Amino acid sequence: MLARVSAALTWLGRQALPLRCLVCEEPGSAGLDLCAACHAALPWNDHACPLCALPLPEGTPARCCGVCLHDPPRQAAAAAAFLYAAPVDQLLRRFKFHHDLAAGRLLSQLMLQRVPGFVIGPLAPVPLHRQRLRTRGYDQALELTRPLARALRQPLWCGLHRDRLTSAQSALDADARRRNLHDAFAITTPPPARLTVVDDVMTTGATLDAAVHALQRVGLPDPAVWVCARVP
Ligand SMILES: [Zn+2]
Ligand SMILES: [Zn+2]
Incomplete structure:
Protein backbone atom coordinates (compact mmCIF):
# COMPACT_ATOMS: atom_id res chain seq x y z
CA MET A 1 0.00 0.00 0.00
CA LEU A 42 22.35 13.08 -30.27
CA PRO A 43 25.21 10.79 -31.41
CA TRP A 44 23.05 7.86 -32.57
CA ASN A 45 25.05 4.79 -33.55
CA ASP A 46 22.83 3.70 -36.42
CA HIS A 47 25.42 2.39 -38.85
CA ALA A 48 27.34 -0.19 -36.86
CA CYS A 49 28.67 -3.73 -36.92
CA PRO A 50 25.80 -6.07 -35.92
CA LEU A 51 28.19 -8.24 -33.89
CA CYS A 52 30.29 -5.75 -31.90
CA ALA A 53 28.29 -2.48 -32.33
CA LEU A 54 31.37 -0.54 -33.43
CA PRO A 55 30.48 2.20 -35.91
CA LEU A 56 31.14 1.37 -39.57
CA PRO A 57 32.62 3.91 -42.00
CA GLU A 58 29.94 5.95 -43.73
CA GLY A 59 28.88 4.63 -47.11
CA THR A 60 29.95 1.04 -46.37
CA PRO A 61 27.41 -1.82 -46.31
CA ALA A 62 25.83 -2.58 -42.95
CA ARG A 63 27.55 -5.88 -42.31
CA CYS A 64 29.98 -7.18 -39.76
CA CYS A 65 33.28 -5.36 -39.40
CA GLY A 66 36.68 -6.72 -40.40
CA VAL A 67 37.60 -7.58 -36.83
CA CYS A 68 34.43 -9.65 -36.27
CA LEU A 69 34.86 -11.29 -39.67
CA HIS A 70 38.21 -12.75 -38.58
CA ASP A 71 37.49 -13.21 -34.89
CA PRO A 72 33.72 -13.26 -34.20
CA PRO A 73 32.72 -12.22 -30.68
CA ARG A 74 30.84 -14.62 -28.41
CA GLN A 75 27.51 -12.77 -28.56
CA ALA A 76 25.10 -13.49 -31.41
CA ALA A 77 24.34 -9.79 -31.93
CA ALA A 78 25.16 -6.43 -30.41
CA ALA A 79 23.70 -2.96 -30.64
CA ALA A 80 24.47 0.35 -28.98
CA ALA A 81 21.96 3.18 -29.19
CA PHE A 82 24.70 5.81 -29.12
CA LEU A 83 28.35 6.45 -29.57
CA TYR A 84 30.00 7.40 -26.30
CA ALA A 85 30.13 11.08 -27.20
CA ALA A 86 28.58 14.35 -26.03
CA PRO A 87 26.04 14.75 -24.57
CA VAL A 88 25.41 11.04 -23.91
CA ASP A 89 28.81 10.63 -22.21
CA GLN A 90 28.00 13.37 -19.68
CA LEU A 91 24.52 11.97 -19.06
CA LEU A 92 26.00 8.52 -18.45
CA ARG A 93 28.62 9.88 -16.05
CA ARG A 94 25.99 11.85 -14.13
CA PHE A 95 23.82 8.75 -13.96
CA LYS A 96 26.63 6.39 -12.96
CA PHE A 97 28.74 8.46 -10.60
CA HIS A 98 26.55 11.32 -9.38
CA HIS A 99 23.25 9.64 -8.52
CA ASP A 100 21.42 11.45 -11.32
CA LEU A 101 18.58 8.98 -11.83
CA ALA A 102 16.74 11.45 -14.10
CA ALA A 103 19.65 11.13 -16.55
CA GLY A 104 19.27 7.34 -16.40
CA ARG A 105 15.55 7.57 -17.02
CA LEU A 106 16.14 9.80 -20.04
CA LEU A 107 18.73 7.39 -21.46
CA SER A 108 16.28 4.48 -21.14
CA GLN A 109 13.60 6.51 -22.91
CA LEU A 110 16.03 7.29 -25.72
CA MET A 111 17.12 3.63 -26.03
CA LEU A 112 13.44 2.80 -26.55
CA GLN A 113 13.41 5.04 -29.63
CA ARG A 114 15.73 2.57 -31.43
CA VAL A 115 15.04 -0.93 -30.13
CA PRO A 116 17.17 -3.48 -32.01
CA GLY A 117 15.20 -6.19 -33.78
CA PHE A 118 16.89 -8.95 -31.79
CA VAL A 119 15.39 -7.75 -28.51
CA ILE A 120 12.73 -10.43 -28.11
CA GLY A 121 12.52 -12.09 -24.73
CA PRO A 122 13.87 -11.32 -21.28
CA LEU A 123 16.43 -8.59 -20.57
CA ALA A 124 19.35 -9.27 -18.24
CA PRO A 125 21.21 -6.32 -16.70
CA VAL A 126 24.95 -6.75 -16.12
CA PRO A 127 25.12 -6.66 -12.33
CA LEU A 128 27.46 -4.78 -10.03
CA HIS A 129 29.28 -6.68 -7.31
CA ARG A 130 27.35 -6.29 -4.03
CA GLN A 131 30.28 -4.45 -2.43
CA ARG A 132 30.26 -1.85 -5.20
CA LEU A 133 26.48 -1.74 -5.00
CA ARG A 134 26.78 -0.88 -1.30
CA THR A 135 29.09 2.07 -1.97
CA ARG A 136 27.15 3.37 -4.98
CA GLY A 137 23.68 2.72 -3.60
CA TYR A 138 22.15 1.60 -6.89
CA ASP A 139 23.00 -0.55 -9.87
CA GLN A 140 23.06 1.54 -13.02
CA ALA A 141 22.51 -1.33 -15.48
CA LEU A 142 19.48 -2.49 -13.49
CA GLU A 143 18.08 1.05 -13.33
CA LEU A 144 18.55 1.36 -17.09
CA THR A 145 17.06 -2.07 -17.87
CA ARG A 146 14.00 -1.99 -15.61
CA PRO A 147 12.09 0.68 -17.63
CA LEU A 148 13.19 -0.97 -20.90
CA ALA A 149 11.74 -4.31 -19.81
CA ARG A 150 8.55 -2.63 -18.60
CA ALA A 151 8.04 -0.67 -21.83
CA LEU A 152 8.82 -3.67 -24.04
CA ARG A 153 6.66 -5.97 -21.87
CA GLN A 154 9.52 -8.37 -21.43
CA PRO A 155 10.60 -10.00 -18.19
CA LEU A 156 13.65 -8.74 -16.32
CA TRP A 157 16.00 -11.66 -15.73
CA CYS A 158 18.38 -11.16 -12.82
CA GLY A 159 20.18 -14.50 -12.76
CA LEU A 160 23.61 -13.06 -13.58
CA HIS A 161 25.77 -12.40 -10.52
CA ARG A 162 29.20 -10.96 -9.92
CA ASP A 163 31.17 -13.64 -8.19
CA ARG A 164 34.34 -11.68 -7.70
CA LEU A 165 35.02 -8.05 -7.03
CA THR A 166 37.07 -7.02 -10.07
CA SER A 167 39.29 -3.97 -10.16
CA ALA A 168 37.81 -0.91 -11.85
CA GLN A 169 37.82 -1.67 -15.56
CA SER A 170 38.40 1.91 -16.67
CA ALA A 171 42.02 1.86 -15.50
CA LEU A 172 42.95 -1.26 -17.49
CA ASP A 173 43.93 -2.00 -21.09
CA ALA A 174 42.05 -4.56 -23.20
CA ASP A 175 44.10 -7.64 -22.20
CA ALA A 176 44.10 -6.69 -18.54
CA ARG A 177 40.32 -6.16 -18.68
CA ARG A 178 39.81 -9.67 -20.00
CA ARG A 179 42.06 -11.25 -17.34
CA ASN A 180 40.42 -9.13 -14.66
CA LEU A 181 37.00 -10.46 -15.64
CA HIS A 182 37.81 -14.11 -16.12
CA ASP A 183 35.13 -16.04 -14.19
CA ALA A 184 33.77 -12.82 -12.74
CA PHE A 185 30.16 -13.86 -13.36
CA ALA A 186 28.08 -16.71 -12.02
CA ILE A 187 24.62 -17.86 -13.09
CA THR A 188 22.26 -18.55 -10.22
CA THR A 189 19.13 -19.72 -12.05
CA PRO A 190 18.78 -21.46 -15.42
CA PRO A 191 18.56 -18.79 -18.13
CA PRO A 192 15.58 -18.54 -20.49
CA ALA A 193 16.06 -19.70 -24.09
CA ARG A 194 16.52 -16.17 -25.41
CA LEU A 195 18.25 -13.40 -23.54
CA THR A 196 19.52 -9.90 -24.20
CA VAL A 197 22.24 -8.71 -21.84
CA VAL A 198 21.98 -4.98 -21.13
CA ASP A 199 24.64 -2.58 -19.89
CA ASP A 200 25.25 1.16 -19.87
CA VAL A 201 28.54 1.36 -21.77
CA MET A 202 30.52 -1.05 -23.94
CA THR A 203 34.19 -0.09 -24.06
CA THR A 204 36.38 -3.00 -25.12
CA GLY A 205 33.46 -5.38 -24.68
CA ALA A 206 35.34 -7.42 -22.06
CA THR A 207 32.65 -7.16 -19.36
CA LEU A 208 29.87 -8.17 -21.73
CA ASP A 209 32.06 -10.92 -23.18
CA ALA A 210 32.53 -12.34 -19.66
CA ALA A 211 28.77 -12.17 -18.99
CA VAL A 212 27.95 -13.83 -22.34
CA HIS A 213 30.61 -16.48 -21.70
CA ALA A 214 29.07 -17.28 -18.30
CA LEU A 215 25.66 -17.72 -19.96
CA GLN A 216 27.09 -19.92 -22.69
CA ARG A 217 28.78 -22.12 -20.09
CA VAL A 218 25.34 -22.95 -18.68
CA GLY A 219 23.98 -23.80 -22.12
CA LEU A 220 22.53 -20.59 -23.55
CA PRO A 221 23.97 -20.60 -27.09
CA ASP A 222 23.34 -17.11 -28.40
CA PRO A 223 22.83 -14.25 -25.97
CA ALA A 224 22.66 -10.80 -27.55
CA VAL A 225 24.01 -7.56 -26.15
CA TRP A 226 22.30 -4.15 -25.99
CA VAL A 227 24.00 -1.10 -24.51
CA CYS A 228 23.31 2.58 -24.25
CA ALA A 229 26.65 3.75 -25.62
CA ARG A 230 29.62 2.27 -27.47
CA VAL A 231 33.12 3.65 -27.06
CA PRO A 232 34.48 3.74 -30.62
ZN1 LIG B 1 32.38 -5.97 -35.38
ZN1 LIG C 1 18.80 21.00 -24.69
Whole structure:
Protein backbone atom coordinates (compact mmCIF):
# COMPACT_ATOMS: atom_id res chain seq x y z
CA MET A 1 0.00 0.00 0.00
CA LEU A 2 2.75 2.42 1.06
CA ALA A 3 4.73 1.57 -2.06
CA ARG A 4 1.66 2.27 -4.19
CA VAL A 5 1.07 5.65 -2.50
CA SER A 6 4.71 6.56 -2.95
CA ALA A 7 4.62 5.56 -6.63
CA ALA A 8 1.48 7.66 -7.12
CA LEU A 9 3.13 10.66 -5.44
CA THR A 10 6.21 10.28 -7.63
CA TRP A 11 3.95 10.13 -10.69
CA LEU A 12 2.05 13.25 -9.55
CA GLY A 13 5.34 15.01 -8.88
CA ARG A 14 6.51 14.21 -12.38
CA GLN A 15 3.28 15.51 -13.89
CA ALA A 16 3.62 18.75 -11.93
CA LEU A 17 7.26 19.36 -12.85
CA PRO A 18 7.80 20.95 -16.25
CA LEU A 19 10.12 18.96 -18.52
CA ARG A 20 13.59 20.44 -18.59
CA CYS A 21 16.46 19.54 -20.89
CA LEU A 22 19.11 17.79 -18.80
CA VAL A 23 21.77 18.98 -21.24
CA CYS A 24 21.08 22.69 -21.73
CA GLU A 25 18.24 23.44 -19.26
CA GLU A 26 15.87 24.71 -21.96
CA PRO A 27 12.31 23.33 -21.75
CA GLY A 28 12.09 19.65 -22.66
CA SER A 29 10.03 18.41 -25.61
CA ALA A 30 8.21 15.27 -26.79
CA GLY A 31 7.70 14.10 -23.21
CA LEU A 32 11.43 13.98 -22.51
CA ASP A 33 13.80 15.87 -20.24
CA LEU A 34 15.58 16.86 -23.44
CA CYS A 35 14.94 19.78 -25.79
CA ALA A 36 14.38 19.31 -29.53
CA ALA A 37 17.78 20.86 -30.42
CA CYS A 38 19.71 18.55 -28.09
CA HIS A 39 17.66 15.59 -29.33
CA ALA A 40 18.57 16.44 -32.92
CA ALA A 41 22.26 16.51 -31.98
CA LEU A 42 22.35 13.08 -30.27
CA PRO A 43 25.21 10.79 -31.41
CA TRP A 44 23.05 7.86 -32.57
CA ASN A 45 25.05 4.79 -33.55
CA ASP A 46 22.83 3.70 -36.42
CA HIS A 47 25.42 2.39 -38.85
CA ALA A 48 27.34 -0.19 -36.86
CA CYS A 49 28.67 -3.73 -36.92
CA PRO A 50 25.80 -6.07 -35.92
CA LEU A 51 28.19 -8.24 -33.89
CA CYS A 52 30.29 -5.75 -31.90
CA ALA A 53 28.29 -2.48 -32.33
CA LEU A 54 31.37 -0.54 -33.43
CA PRO A 55 30.48 2.20 -35.91
CA LEU A 56 31.14 1.37 -39.57
CA PRO A 57 32.62 3.91 -42.00
CA GLU A 58 29.94 5.95 -43.73
CA GLY A 59 28.88 4.63 -47.11
CA THR A 60 29.95 1.04 -46.37
CA PRO A 61 27.41 -1.82 -46.31
CA ALA A 62 25.83 -2.58 -42.95
CA ARG A 63 27.55 -5.88 -42.31
CA CYS A 64 29.98 -7.18 -39.76
CA CYS A 65 33.28 -5.36 -39.40
CA GLY A 66 36.68 -6.72 -40.40
CA VAL A 67 37.60 -7.58 -36.83
CA CYS A 68 34.43 -9.65 -36.27
CA LEU A 69 34.86 -11.29 -39.67
CA HIS A 70 38.21 -12.75 -38.58
CA ASP A 71 37.49 -13.21 -34.89
CA PRO A 72 33.72 -13.26 -34.20
CA PRO A 73 32.72 -12.22 -30.68
CA ARG A 74 30.84 -14.62 -28.41
CA GLN A 75 27.51 -12.77 -28.56
CA ALA A 76 25.10 -13.49 -31.41
CA ALA A 77 24.34 -9.79 -31.93
CA ALA A 78 25.16 -6.43 -30.41
CA ALA A 79 23.70 -2.96 -30.64
CA ALA A 80 24.47 0.35 -28.98
CA ALA A 81 21.96 3.18 -29.19
CA PHE A 82 24.70 5.81 -29.12
CA LEU A 83 28.35 6.45 -29.57
CA TYR A 84 30.00 7.40 -26.30
CA ALA A 85 30.13 11.08 -27.20
CA ALA A 86 28.58 14.35 -26.03
CA PRO A 87 26.04 14.75 -24.57
CA VAL A 88 25.41 11.04 -23.91
CA ASP A 89 28.81 10.63 -22.21
CA GLN A 90 28.00 13.37 -19.68
CA LEU A 91 24.52 11.97 -19.06
CA LEU A 92 26.00 8.52 -18.45
CA ARG A 93 28.62 9.88 -16.05
CA ARG A 94 25.99 11.85 -14.13
CA PHE A 95 23.82 8.75 -13.96
CA LYS A 96 26.63 6.39 -12.96
CA PHE A 97 28.74 8.46 -10.60
CA HIS A 98 26.55 11.32 -9.38
CA HIS A 99 23.25 9.64 -8.52
CA ASP A 100 21.42 11.45 -11.32
CA LEU A 101 18.58 8.98 -11.83
CA ALA A 102 16.74 11.45 -14.10
CA ALA A 103 19.65 11.13 -16.55
CA GLY A 104 19.27 7.34 -16.40
CA ARG A 105 15.55 7.57 -17.02
CA LEU A 106 16.14 9.80 -20.04
CA LEU A 107 18.73 7.39 -21.46
CA SER A 108 16.28 4.48 -21.14
CA GLN A 109 13.60 6.51 -22.91
CA LEU A 110 16.03 7.29 -25.72
CA MET A 111 17.12 3.63 -26.03
CA LEU A 112 13.44 2.80 -26.55
CA GLN A 113 13.41 5.04 -29.63
CA ARG A 114 15.73 2.57 -31.43
CA VAL A 115 15.04 -0.93 -30.13
CA PRO A 116 17.17 -3.48 -32.01
CA GLY A 117 15.20 -6.19 -33.78
CA PHE A 118 16.89 -8.95 -31.79
CA VAL A 119 15.39 -7.75 -28.51
CA ILE A 120 12.73 -10.43 -28.11
CA GLY A 121 12.52 -12.09 -24.73
CA PRO A 122 13.87 -11.32 -21.28
CA LEU A 123 16.43 -8.59 -20.57
CA ALA A 124 19.35 -9.27 -18.24
CA PRO A 125 21.21 -6.32 -16.70
CA VAL A 126 24.95 -6.75 -16.12
CA PRO A 127 25.12 -6.66 -12.33
CA LEU A 128 27.46 -4.78 -10.03
CA HIS A 129 29.28 -6.68 -7.31
CA ARG A 130 27.35 -6.29 -4.03
CA GLN A 131 30.28 -4.45 -2.43
CA ARG A 132 30.26 -1.85 -5.20
CA LEU A 133 26.48 -1.74 -5.00
CA ARG A 134 26.78 -0.88 -1.30
CA THR A 135 29.09 2.07 -1.97
CA ARG A 136 27.15 3.37 -4.98
CA GLY A 137 23.68 2.72 -3.60
CA TYR A 138 22.15 1.60 -6.89
CA ASP A 139 23.00 -0.55 -9.87
CA GLN A 140 23.06 1.54 -13.02
CA ALA A 141 22.51 -1.33 -15.48
CA LEU A 142 19.48 -2.49 -13.49
CA GLU A 143 18.08 1.05 -13.33
CA LEU A 144 18.55 1.36 -17.09
CA THR A 145 17.06 -2.07 -17.87
CA ARG A 146 14.00 -1.99 -15.61
CA PRO A 147 12.09 0.68 -17.63
CA LEU A 148 13.19 -0.97 -20.90
CA ALA A 149 11.74 -4.31 -19.81
CA ARG A 150 8.55 -2.63 -18.60
CA ALA A 151 8.04 -0.67 -21.83
CA LEU A 152 8.82 -3.67 -24.04
CA ARG A 153 6.66 -5.97 -21.87
CA GLN A 154 9.52 -8.37 -21.43
CA PRO A 155 10.60 -10.00 -18.19
CA LEU A 156 13.65 -8.74 -16.32
CA TRP A 157 16.00 -11.66 -15.73
CA CYS A 158 18.38 -11.16 -12.82
CA GLY A 159 20.18 -14.50 -12.76
CA LEU A 160 23.61 -13.06 -13.58
CA HIS A 161 25.77 -12.40 -10.52
CA ARG A 162 29.20 -10.96 -9.92
CA ASP A 163 31.17 -13.64 -8.19
CA ARG A 164 34.34 -11.68 -7.70
CA LEU A 165 35.02 -8.05 -7.03
CA THR A 166 37.07 -7.02 -10.07
CA SER A 167 39.29 -3.97 -10.16
CA ALA A 168 37.81 -0.91 -11.85
CA GLN A 169 37.82 -1.67 -15.56
CA SER A 170 38.40 1.91 -16.67
CA ALA A 171 42.02 1.86 -15.50
CA LEU A 172 42.95 -1.26 -17.49
CA ASP A 173 43.93 -2.00 -21.09
CA ALA A 174 42.05 -4.56 -23.20
CA ASP A 175 44.10 -7.64 -22.20
CA ALA A 176 44.10 -6.69 -18.54
CA ARG A 177 40.32 -6.16 -18.68
CA ARG A 178 39.81 -9.67 -20.00
CA ARG A 179 42.06 -11.25 -17.34
CA ASN A 180 40.42 -9.13 -14.66
CA LEU A 181 37.00 -10.46 -15.64
CA HIS A 182 37.81 -14.11 -16.12
CA ASP A 183 35.13 -16.04 -14.19
CA ALA A 184 33.77 -12.82 -12.74
CA PHE A 185 30.16 -13.86 -13.36
CA ALA A 186 28.08 -16.71 -12.02
CA ILE A 187 24.62 -17.86 -13.09
CA THR A 188 22.26 -18.55 -10.22
CA THR A 189 19.13 -19.72 -12.05
CA PRO A 190 18.78 -21.46 -15.42
CA PRO A 191 18.56 -18.79 -18.13
CA PRO A 192 15.58 -18.54 -20.49
CA ALA A 193 16.06 -19.70 -24.09
CA ARG A 194 16.52 -16.17 -25.41
CA LEU A 195 18.25 -13.40 -23.54
CA THR A 196 19.52 -9.90 -24.20
CA VAL A 197 22.24 -8.71 -21.84
CA VAL A 198 21.98 -4.98 -21.13
CA ASP A 199 24.64 -2.58 -19.89
CA ASP A 200 25.25 1.16 -19.87
CA VAL A 201 28.54 1.36 -21.77
CA MET A 202 30.52 -1.05 -23.94
CA THR A 203 34.19 -0.09 -24.06
CA THR A 204 36.38 -3.00 -25.12
CA GLY A 205 33.46 -5.38 -24.68
CA ALA A 206 35.34 -7.42 -22.06
CA THR A 207 32.65 -7.16 -19.36
CA LEU A 208 29.87 -8.17 -21.73
CA ASP A 209 32.06 -10.92 -23.18
CA ALA A 210 32.53 -12.34 -19.66
CA ALA A 211 28.77 -12.17 -18.99
CA VAL A 212 27.95 -13.83 -22.34
CA HIS A 213 30.61 -16.48 -21.70
CA ALA A 214 29.07 -17.28 -18.30
CA LEU A 215 25.66 -17.72 -19.96
CA GLN A 216 27.09 -19.92 -22.69
CA ARG A 217 28.78 -22.12 -20.09
CA VAL A 218 25.34 -22.95 -18.68
CA GLY A 219 23.98 -23.80 -22.12
CA LEU A 220 22.53 -20.59 -23.55
CA PRO A 221 23.97 -20.60 -27.09
CA ASP A 222 23.34 -17.11 -28.40
CA PRO A 223 22.83 -14.25 -25.97
CA ALA A 224 22.66 -10.80 -27.55
CA VAL A 225 24.01 -7.56 -26.15
CA TRP A 226 22.30 -4.15 -25.99
CA VAL A 227 24.00 -1.10 -24.51
CA CYS A 228 23.31 2.58 -24.25
CA ALA A 229 26.65 3.75 -25.62
CA ARG A 230 29.62 2.27 -27.47
CA VAL A 231 33.12 3.65 -27.06
CA PRO A 232 34.48 3.74 -30.62
ZN1 LIG B 1 18.80 21.00 -24.69
ZN1 LIG C 1 32.38 -5.97 -35.38
